Amino acid sequence: MLAYFIRRIFLMVPTLLGIMALSFVIIQFAPGGPVEKIIAQLQGQDSGAASRVGGGSGGDIGANAAVAAGDASSTYRGAQGLDPAFIKELERQFGFDKPAHERFFKMITDYARFDFGRSFFRDASVVSLIKEKLPVSISLGLWMTLIAYAISIPLGIRKALHDGSAFDIWTSAVIVVGYAIPSFLFAVLLVVLFAGGSFWQIFPLRGLTSSNFDELSLAGKVIDYLWHIALPLSAMVISQFATLTLLTKNSFLDEIRKQYVLTARMKGLSENRVLYGHVFRNAMLIVIAGFPGAFVHAFFTGSLLIETIFSLDGLGYLAYSATLDRDYPVVFGSLFIFSLMGLVVTLVTDLTYTFIDPRIDFEARDV
Secondary structure, three states: OHHHHHHHHHHHHHHHHHHHHHHHHHHHHOOOOHHHHHHHHHHOOOOOOHHHOOOOOHHHHHHOOOOOOOOOOOOOOOOOOOOHHHHHHHHHHHOOOOOHHHHHHHHHHHHHOOOOOEOOOOOOEHHHHHHHHHHHHHHHHHHHHHHHHHHHHHHHHHHHHOOOOHHHHHHHHHHHHHHHOOHHHHHHHHHHHHEOOOOOEOOOOOOOOOOOHHHOOHHHHHHHHHHHHHHHHHHHHOOOHHHHHHHHHHHHHHHHOOHHHHHHHHOOOOHHHHHHHHHHHHHOHHHHHOHHHHHHHHHHOOOHHHHHHOOOOOHHHHHHHHHHOOOHHHHHHHHHHHHHHHHHHHHHHHHHHHHHOOOOOHHHOOO
């Protein structure tokens, strides 16, 4: 077992390198970039564009950026008429004065020391930006996972015990419909109905807390927080518990049909003792062991549109806006951190399997 996990840890290194290398190559062929963004803003007479370029000489060059250079030529779209020295300074500030392989090697070297640099267009480090957005994403991801498990496990067990009944049929229909409805579409429906869209103004539409949150009592803070996350969580949970419910049901059905259950019943054990003393522990193995992976899935995916609709400034919206802005330090830093966490959580999931059921031996499998 120890050798298996050591191999898995060592395999994380080439996996991360592969992810970062592939993403880096794709970015090189993607149209646009931070230099083009600054040029476009300058051509549009955005007075704040040049000030975003760091360095003592950036302001002086930016002041002369609109001066035409008759013989200027540039590979950047829209750069005609701009001072070539300004373009060179932009390249230096963004690190594009070096070949691509040197930039990639420097990035990986810095990331190995967990130095993710600073944002191109925000006056903050990548780590501080991620820390700033974490509370929103943690709130959504953790609560969504807990609620999905709290609903899915009892529902899946009851469906298994009443397999083929009217209850099983109509709940399956509800689950399928809920799974088929995109979460963002359900979010829009909730806004229209309960957030002042066209009907009732019951829930707030922006943020995780009210503006006077710090002035509230402890009970008031809890109520205010739950009041704000009610609609976003409802929109996210509706399409998340379907798979878990059906997984729980099928796992219970498989265990109920095994020989040891028949033996336990023949020994005179009560039905509750058989179901919750023997079947539950074995049936829940795959469900409980998948909790870390389910949390990470809820934490990093599917929340972008929900964050946008409900004006929640979380990690999903940060990564999306950084991609649009070509803010490469934020894009690559977020990708590295999320990929690393995903690999670690996969390993933790395997550890959870072995903790719940020591009979599982990963050494007997190929990695």
